[in-house]
Amino acid sequence: MIPVEWFLTLSVVMFVGGLFGVLTQKNAMRILISVEIMLNAANLAFMAFNGVFYNADFPNSFSASDFEGWVFVFIIIGVAAAEAAIGLAIFLSVYRNFGEIQITNIFTLKEQEV
Amino acid sequence: MVVEEGIQVIEDKFLINSAILVILIPFLTGIFLLFLRGLEIRNKTKFSERLTGSIGVAGLLGSLINATIIIFTYFNKYDAKTQRVIGDTPFVSSAHGTFKWGISLDPLSVIMMFLLAFIASVIHFYATEYMHGDTAYTRFFGTLNFFTGAMFGFVLASNLFMAFVFWELLGVSSYMLIGYYWPKASAASAAKKAFLYNKIGDVSFLVGIAYIWQITLKAHHPTLDYHELTNLISNGTISINQLWFPGLLLFGGAIGKSAQLPLFGWLPEAMEGPTPVSALLHSSTMVKAGLFLLSRIYFTFVTVGGHYEAFIPEGDAALTATLITWLGVLTALCGALIALTATDIKKVLAFSTISQLGYIGMAMGTGQIHVGFYHLVSHATFKSLLFLCAGAVIHSVHSQEMKDMGGLKKYMPYTYWTMLIGLLGLVGFPFITNGFYSKDALLVAIKNSDIPLAGLAFTIALITAGITAFYSSKLFILTFLGTPRYDKDHVHPHKTGIRMRIALIILAIAVVIESVWWAVGSIGGLASEKINKSFWNFEYRLGDLIGIHGAPFALIDTIPSILAVILGISLAFGMYFYQIPFLISLKEGGFIIKLENIIANRFGFDKLIYVLAMGPGMWVGSKFRRFDEEVIDGFIINTVIKDGSLKLADYSNKLDQDGIDGVVNGLGDITSELGYNLRKVQTGQTSQYARWMMFGLALLLSIMTLLYFQTFTIK
Numbered sequence: 001m002i003p004v005e006w007f008l009t010l011s012v013v014m015f016v017g018g019l020f021g022v023l024t025q026k027n028a029m030r031i032l033i034s035v036e037i038m039l040n041a042a043n044l045a046f047m048a049f050n051g052v053f054y055n056a057d058f059p060n061s062f063s064a065s066d067f068e069g070w071v072f073v074f075i076i077i078g079v080a081a082a083e084a085a086i087g088l089a090i091f092l093s094v095y096r097n098f099g100e101i102q103i104t105n106i107f108t109l110k111e112q113e114v
Numbered sequence: 115m116v117v118e119e120g121i122q123v124i125e126d127k128f129l130i131n132s133a134i135l136v137i138l139i140p141f142l143t144g145i146f147l148l149f150l151r152g153l154e155i156r157n158k159t160k161f162s163e164r165l166t167g168s169i170g171v172a173g174l175l176g177s178l179i180n181a182t183i184i185i186f187t188y189f190n191k192y193d194a195k196t197q198r199v200i201g202d203t204p205f206v207s208s209a210h211g212t213f214k215w216g217i218s219l220d221p222l223s224v225i226m227m228f229l230l231a232f233i234a235s236v237i238h239f240y241a242t243e244y245m246h247g248d249t250a251y252t253r254f255f256g257t258l259n260f261f262t263g264a265m266f267g268f269v270l271a272s273n274l275f276m277a278f279v280f281w282e283l284l285g286v287s288s289y290m291l292i293g294y295y296w297p298k299a300s301a302a303s304a305a306k307k308a309f310l311y312n313k314i315g316d317v318s319f320l321v322g323i324a325y326i327w328q329i330t331l332k333a334h335h336p337t338l339d340y341h342e343l344t345n346l347i348s349n350g351t352i353s354i355n356q357l358w359f360p361g362l363l364l365f366g367g368a369i370g371k372s373a374q375l376p377l378f379g380w381l382p383e384a385m386e387g388p389t390p391v392s393a394l395l396h397s398s399t400m401v402k403a404g405l406f407l408l409s410r411i412y413f414t415f416v417t418v419g420g421h422y423e424a425f426i427p428e429g430d431a432a433l434t435a436t437l438i439t440w441l442g443v444l445t446a447l448c449g450a451l452i453a454l455t456a457t458d459i460k461k462v463l464a465f466s467t468i469s470q471l472g473y474i475g476m477a478m479g480t481g482q483i484h485v486g487f488y489h490l491v492s493h494a495t496f497k498s499l500l501f502l503c504a505g506a507v508i509h510s511v512h513s514q515e516m517k518d519m520g521g522l523k524k525y526m527p528y529t530y531w532t533m534l535i536g537l538l539g540l541v542g543f544p545f546i547t548n549g550f551y552s553k554d555a556l557l558v559a560i561k562n563s564d565i566p567l568a569g570l571a572f573t574i575a576l577i578t579a580g581i582t583a584f585y586s587s588k589l590f591i592l593t594f595l596g597t598p599r600y601d602k603d604h605v606h607p608h609k610t611g612i613r614m615r616i617a618l619i620i621l622a623i624a625v626v627i628e629s630v631w632w633a634v635g636s637i638g639g640l641a642s643e644k645i646n647k648s649f650w651n652f653e654y655r656l657g658d659l660i661g662i663h664g665a666p667f668a669l670i671d672t673i674p675s676i677l678a679v680i681l682g683i684s685l686a687f688g689m690y691f692y693q694i695p696f697l698i699s700l701k702e703g704g705f706i707i708k709l710e711n712i713i714a715n716r717f718g719f720d721k722l723i724y725v726l727a728m729g730p731g732m733w734v735g736s737k738f739r740r741f742d743e744e745v746i747d748g749f750i751i752n753t754v755i756k757d758g759s760l761k762l763a764d765y766s767n768k769l770d771q772d773g774i775d776g777v778v779n780g781l782g783d784i785t786s787e788l789g790y791n792l793r794k795v796q797t798g799q800t801s802q803y804a805r806w807m808m809f810g811l812a813l814l815l816s817i818m819t820l821l822y823f824q825t826f827t828i829k
Contacts, residue, residue, distance in 0.1 A: 022801075022808075023801060023804055023805055026801070103799075103800040106798075107797065107798025107799060108798070110796055110797055110798025
């Protein structure tokens with residue numbers, strides 16, 4: 001059986017990579033993809049811990065607590081889907097207005113010089 | 115000493131309410147009319163004379179009806195000698211005592227009230243025609259009703275406090291009436307003069323009231339009620355030796371109001387008012403108020419003996435009575451002498467009023483209150499008639515000077531006859547007039563009194579009677595007899611108007627009734643004791659009711675006055691009607707002319723008062739003025755108040771700007787600065803925000819981790 005540390009290590013690698021992407025990338029699409037990676041890192045951690053705390057004494061009987069981690073994963077997948085849909089819609093709208101989606105060039109909400 | 119023993123105080127709601135109506139009806143109609151006048155001025159319109167005149171007369175008629183009810187009920191239902199109807203309510207209470215507000219119905223007030231209601235009603239009726247066409251018709255009736263109401267209040271008042279309040283109301287409304295034609299400078303100054311002269315008396319009156327209050331307070335029975343004061347005297351709680359000085363002060367008030375020497379100067383000037391006002395002023399209101407006051411407070415200056423004989427007290431206490439009597443005698447003489455020289459018909463009557471008031475005051479001073487009151491009633495009736503007649507004459511020839519009249523008998527027969535009746539009363543024509551009997555009673559009273567130099571006083575009073583006959587005849591001859599002297603091209607004497615004529619006739623009838631009444635009482639009293647003790651003998655009956663008896667009427671006493679009157683009349687007729695050369699040469703003698711000048715200057719009393727007022731008065735005034743300018747204006751106003759408040763304002767300005775504004779502005783500045791600097795945080799770079807978010811999240815997580823370790827692991 002693969003030890004849980006490996007899963008967590010992979011999860012951390014994914015999360016930090018996603019975070020790095022979010023902080024450094026200038027293209028909005030890339031940032032969105034990085035966010036998705038971070039979410040999936042969290043999913044991986046949930047699933048890993050669900051496996052660790054799975055009740056192994058009664059393999060043939062299931063209780064509600066056996067699927068707690070799954071519930072979170074499903075919610076996160078739902079949220080990620082919604083987020084992606086909204087994010088893409090926003091990007092589309094931004095692209096129509098500004099002709100690009102480079103976030104460093106879009107700062108009209110910034111306080112103008114007085 | 116016991117006079118009021120057995121006097122019973124009755125509570126009769128009906129009579130008291132009627133008496134309140136007597137006061138209130140003229141008062142309220144007066145105020146209502148003045149309110150209408152206000153509307154007139156605001157809307158620049160004029161209500162019809164018929165409306166306002168009717169309201170004015172109706173007010174007085176209401177009083178007259180109530181007064182009639184009261185006089186009949188009171189004298190029929192109650193024994194006026196021992197029973198008084200008094201209704202009092204507390205007005206101002208204090209720990210020491212209570213000022214009351216109430217009505218007292220006793221013989222004097224009831225008779226006076228009825229007389230006033232009657233005469234005032236007739237005068238009001240007369241005025242509706244006399245004042246016809248006047249621009250301020252409404253104001254006239256408003257003030258006149260107010261004035262009469264004030265007099266009713268004074269007459270019916272049960273205590274000195276209430277009397278004083280109405281006394282002052284009388285003063286102020288007489289001011290308004292005398293100054294009725296205020297655009298005329300002389301009228302305005304006459305009103306001012308009347309008010310100021312009266313004010314001197316008022317101050318004296320007020321001090322007298324305070325004095326009496328103090329005396330009764332010390333005697334542990336604080337009261338200002340006439341009735342209770344009489345009780346206090348009769349049961350010996352306070353004595354006349356304490357009361358004579360306050361009595362003198364109260365008499366000071368009467369001097370002002372009743373135009374006694376030396377404050378008589380305002381009364382002739384008061385002729386500036388319309389004639390109905392003069393008639394009311396001189397007959398039963400203003401000038402009679404002072405004498406009525408004397409008859410109310412007689413216990414302060416005379417002692418009334420057990421056998422109903424009023425006598426002047428011994429020692430210092432005699433001073434007040436002596437002063438009242440002698441001032442009365444001198445006023446009578448001076449008034450009559452000045453009336454001789456007056457050329458204005460109304461002024462003659464005015465001075466004759468002063469003279470008659472002196473007579474009445476003289477009788478009251480000797481303690482013969484009922485005699486004074488007797489003449490007061492006669493005088494009120496014929497003097498109001500005389501003034502109304504004079505008004506009719508003036509209305510007709512448009513002049514007040516007697517030199518512009520003459521021969522009016524042909525044009526004004528009614529006025530001629532009524533004036534004749536009035537003048538006969540004033541003269542005291544033997545046996546057929548009311549004036550004769552009341553004046554005779556006065557002369558007897560002064561003759562029998564125990565004041566110092568009573569004989570001299572009697573002689574002066576007798577001479578005055580002669581002079582009265584002389585100037586009255588002169589007035590009559592110059593006005594009605596002889597040849598017309600008015601400007602025939604412009605003046606066309608007309609008959610007196612119908613309403614004025616009715617008023618004259620009513621008053622003339624009243625004089626005739628009084629004459630008959632007095633004559634039956636006096637002459638009949640000689641014949642039968644029954645008549646003498648009945649109500650026919652007004653003098654005796656009144657004295658009986660208020661507990662004073664004088665000498666009875668006797669034919670022998672009348673002889674001097676008859677002689678004086680006949681002498682006066684014949685001299686006047688000889689001089690002015692038949693124009694006997696010898697008498698005319700007498701009149702035009704150098705000495706007489708000099709004397710006339712002195713008299714026409716009113717013996718210098720006015721000048722004296724003027725000098726007194728101008729000299730010390732102006733000196734005191736100038737000192738006050740300097741005090742005002744230098745101390746009050748200079749120091750207090752300029753230095754303390756002006757500079758002080760400027761400085762204070764300066765300081766508070768500083769406090770406001772530096773302190774309060776500073777704090778408020780400072781807070782605003784800080785907030786604004788903070789906001790200005792904080793907005794630079796917003797760069798618009800999304801990745802930067804994300805970085806800050808990560809940083810914040812990391813920080814939060816590390817703190818939570820640390821806390822987690824602290825709470826769970828270490829424990």
